[in-house]
Amino acid sequence: MSRTRAQAQAGAQVQAGAQAQVGLEVGARRRIRIGCGAGFADDRVDPAVELAEHGRLDYLVFECLAERTVALAQLDRLRDPDAGYNEWLEERMEAVLEPCARQGTRIITNMGAANPTAAARVVAEVAQRLGLDGLRIATVTGDDVLHLVKGILLPLLDGPAKTFTARDLGDAVVSANAYLGATPVAEALAQGADVVVTGRVADPSLFLAPLMHEFGWPPTNWPLLARGTAVGHLLECAGQLTGGYYADPGTKDVPDLHRLGFPLAEVAEDGSFTVTKVPGSGGRLTPATVTEQLLYEVHDPAAYLTPDVTADFSHAHLTHLAEDRVAVTGITGRERPTTLKTSVGFRDGFLATGEISYAGPNAVARAREAARIVETRLTTAEIPPTEARYDLIGLDAVHRGTGSTPTTTAEPTEVRLRVAARTDTLAQARRVGREVASLWLNGPYGGAGVARTTRENIAITSVLLPREQVPTTVTVTATAEALEP
Structure with missing residues (x-):
């Protein structure tokens, strides 16, 4: 990268806020700023550029995988061994790599889908064209567990009639991807990666990983991991938090949806955090928009299961600090599940x-x-x-x-x-x-x-796989090395 890792870390220290917020302990001043550049595979690019240019971010996360998205990507890879990653990867990297390098912002994304290694080569090609020769790119692999699942007798959580285990599906099975947690992504960051490309990692885990890395949170501190998971859960759907999915004209009005700004979070070392957006961007961020997203896709607010922690959102407290600024406290958690959900x-x-x-x-x-x-x-x-x-x-x-x-x-x-x-x-x-x-x-x-x-x-x-059956691998290469087949 044009900036060295030391320069980027120094820049991150400058960006770390000194403003106290609700629930912060005295002296807990350092903050990490994380933005969401995409909430699904076909999301817009310009809000991510706005965050990269004006968000003063430490990390920019692109969350682009739904369950069916991975399966379709696996089909693409079956047709072409060099395919299987998000179709907008190159365009997104063309748009944000240079401003992120300039600002010292590191990028995390699951746009690798079914082929993180090929996706990393695309990132390297874009970086080379932009003159970012020192870029360090990491891939996280291990989520592809097709070899384990095809003949397994573990019960299906749901499935077509007269099927009870994955073995009953026979040769119809084309993909099996376990939801990995934050730990391997945090490991990639610890190895100096500027861009981390993954396959199936749980959505909030992409945002939790940099907090574990920056603050040294251990993988068994359940309250801290739950707060970081809440950060990820609120940010993961991008424009939903800033009013996109919330909007209902005449009932719940949201301004300037045509230029909707994507959210970011300012997170302190004790896990207290504020969600906000770039000043002047479109949309609206209020306790109402935060409440809707907090409950989105959560079956039990007291037991939100992730690969990292069982988070408890049932006592969450939202404080409207200012326009487009909401503090979130009251999140806690307990031990993570012993199994990994596998699609x-x-x-x-x-x-x-x-x-x-x-x-x-x-x-x-x-x-x-x-x-x-x-x-x-x-x-x-x-x-x-x-x-x-x-x-x-x-x-x-x-x-x-x-x-x-x-x-x-x-x-x-x-x-x-x-x-x-x-x-x-x-x-x-x-x-x-x-x-x-x-x-x-x-x-x-x-x-x-x-x-x-x-x-x-x-x-x-x-199906649910015992987590010990799903090892992960982190590979970090420099730009030129990543270009090698």
Whole structure:
């Protein structure tokens, strides 16, 4: 990197805040600033650049993996051994590597998906183009446990009918990735990595790792790990915390959503922290937005299970310090689970959709007649779909007869028929779209705007693996070394 590690650490010391906050012990002045540059695979790039340029960050984290994302990435890698990482990795690194190097900000990301090693080479190529020849890149591997899971007799947590263990899925299994914790990422940082690229690491663990590294938190101090996990859980979905998913115009208004700013946290050594965003960025960060994100995807606030700790959010206290600044206290935790959740992806037939629009007088009746035609032809086919649904988008496609009563009896003057089906073969799936397309000349008048898709369906189930069966490996290389195959 253009700046040495010593310079970056010195810069981080300068950035560490001296401002006390609710719950801080006297003398606990050092703070680490962590920002979230992405909350899912296809997230925007410009908020990450804003954080890199103006967030005065010690760490910028890109959290880009959902369970299905990893399985689909594994399919990509099966087709091409050099693929299997996030498709926007290069663009994101082009945008943030230079400002992060300039500011002394280290980057952590799970954009490695199914192929962290290939992803690290992409980071190295971008760094070389930008003249950052001293960049140190780490990969964390070990989450890919397909070799363990394929024949295992451990029970599935959920799965298709008549399957009880991963072995029952047979050759349909294409991926198995254990949720790793923060420890190997913290190890990579301790070895001097400027960029850490991982596969499946639990979302909050990506944010907990730099706190363990910077503050020397031991892997068995459950209250501290729980507070760091709360930091990660609040930041991991990026714009959700700053009002993106919270917004409901006229009810919960959020300004400037078109330039929504992503959040950052200022964390003290005792785990007390404040969440905020870059001044002047779009969005809003309040106790209400923090509350919604704190409860997001949490089945039991008193027992939020992660690979690192069982966190307890049930006594969390939020203090609105100032505009777009909320302090979070009251987080505690207890011992981590003895097992690691492992997502198992398996082939589960094909999915097909076909859509066509109708407009003008009697549009709804024409669309319903079109649906009846397709349904009759598909159900009487030699091999019908295993599942199918017929929706009128704009009328009742979401509620399907269970929604609120319309405020007017007038029917819409335009509606779109969508046929969606699951099939056993690709040929069957293609027929679904073809039947919808045939409505152009063989159905009610006025149909237009046909669209059709077919794709293989990768379904997800889970098993619990004993953590001792999942060793991890950390590899740190300089830019030139990372470019070697």
